[in-house]
Amino acid sequence: EPEVTQTPSHQVTQMGQEVILRCVPISNHLYFYWYRQILGQKVEFLVSFYNNEISEKSEIFDDQFSVERPDGSNFTLKIRSTKLEDSAMYFCASSEDPRYSEQYFGPGTRLTVT
Amino acid sequence: AQSVSQHNHHVILSEAASLELGCNYSYGGTVNLFWYVQYPGQHLQLLLKYFSGDPLVKGIKGFEAEFIKSKFSFNLRKPSVQWSDTAEYFCAVIYSGNTGKLIFGQGTTLQVKP
Secondary structure (H helix, E strand, O other), X not given: OOOOEEXXXXXXXXXXXXXXXXXXXXXXXXXXXXXEEOOOOOEEEEEEEEOOEEEXXXXXXOOXXXXXXXXXXXXXXXXXXXXXXXXXXXXXXXXXXOOOOOOEEOOOEEEEEO | OOOEEEOOOEEEEEOOOOEEEOEEEOOOOOEEEEEEEEOOXXXXXXXXXXXXXXXXXXXXXXXXXXXXXXXXXEEEEEXXXXXXXXXXXXXXXEEOOOOOOOEEOOOEEEEEEO
């Protein structure tokens, strides 16, 4: 069964450093998403992406965050200057349709900012 | 504001007991409703979904959920749980006008004792 993959599984970085989290969505999917879950809190939507553009973003997704589909397979989330409060599990997801199909989630990247 | 709440944070049951997990969403017009499950060490995966039609939907592994529009609820049920149902369960909603943005409840940890 096709699956969404994410790398790395765990990233430790110092405050102020840039990080790039990588995702490979399911190949025939057109809609891509990033979510995050801070320990003990809800899974929160960050951004949706379609046709090489951001479709929607949350208030969390400020100028420190960016997303990109640099080639036909990868989907990346960049955090320009990490803060302690960015420590969380980051999930990538993809789907065929934004409302009427299942979103398939990757295993997540645990980001620890020290 | 668009929000989802799950009433039970941690549920402990014995095998063969019946399960009902509550989920309510805030009013916001047309919604698409989902239950996701995360087994220990695994990805978030879809249990079931509701878009329209019969408000009683059946999912994988013997789970079902009932959409009650008047109560803004989408409760998850299973008549007889197994030890393998130990997992975290998330209710999630896509509101009309959102481009695939899933809004999650806080999750319920289910522990089934053998």
